[in-house]
Amino acid sequence: MRKIVIWGAGGHAREINWLCEEMGVQVAGFLDERPEMKGQIVNGVPVLGTLPDIEALKDEVELICAGVGDPALKKRFAYHTMQSGFRIAAPLIHPRIRLSPRNTIGEGSMVCEGAILTDNIKIGQHVIINRSVNVSHDAVIGDYVTIAPGVNLAGNVTIDEGAYIGxxxxxREKCHIGCWSIIGGGAFVRDDVPEFAMAxxxxxxxxKRLDIP
Ligand SMILES: CC(=O)SCCNC(=O)CCNC(=O)[C@H](O)C(C)(C)COP(=O)(O)OP(=O)(O)OC[C@H]1O[C@@H](n2cnc3c(N)ncnc32)[C@H](O)[C@@H]1OP(=O)(O)O
Incomplete structure (x- = not known):
């Protein structure tokens, strides 16, 4: 049976824990950098500390770095996880989604309940596709992207590394969203969005323009 450790112990991490319950995947624990969190029990699952605290589990567990929504934090967790020699989890995919077999999904990514991903879609690593997201044909979604619940992407959309879609x-179809940009909740993106911008x-x-993370 797959055994997962989730980075983060907040709301999104608890939702991933639930996703794992729905998938029949065992969660061995959460990781959290806040010292006061270590040893706490969240939804029946222990907060184990940080990577050095789970050294003994290295050969048993797969790590999910996308237990937080912030793309920059995901990237930092992924860097440390890989540097420390831990395995990144294969994608977590909810049983109640629609997904063409011609799509690809990178390690450490997740697709939550109710998502529909049509044809020839490429999803990078550590990507969050949250609940009821619609991704249309030929989308290319970069590493560390977070897509919040209820987002609709038309065909041929490209979203570069680290972007956050509210x-x-x-x-709109064929739009390009630059790396580390943020799209506000409820927006309609009609034109390309440059990198490091909030639209x-x-x-x-x-x-506004955003700082490089
Ligand atoms: C399960 C879950 O909970 S998943 C999480 C889901 N949550 C989300 O998706 C959050 C989405 N977040 C947002 O929409 C936020 O407003 C952000 C991240 C886009 C911007 O936040 P901030 O950086 O704090 O923006 P800030 O308050 O400085 O606003 C800058 C300007 O943008 C405007 N603005 C901010 N967000 C929006 C929005 N969603 N729609 C329209 N205008 C917006 C502000 O009114 C302000 O305009 P002004 O300069 O003309 O006064």
């Missing part, structure tokens, strides 16, 4: 946003509204416009 809850309920929609993206929001209907239609979405760039509201």
């Amino acid at each position: 809850i309920g946003a929609s993206v 929001a509204g209907v239609p979405a416009v760039v509201k």
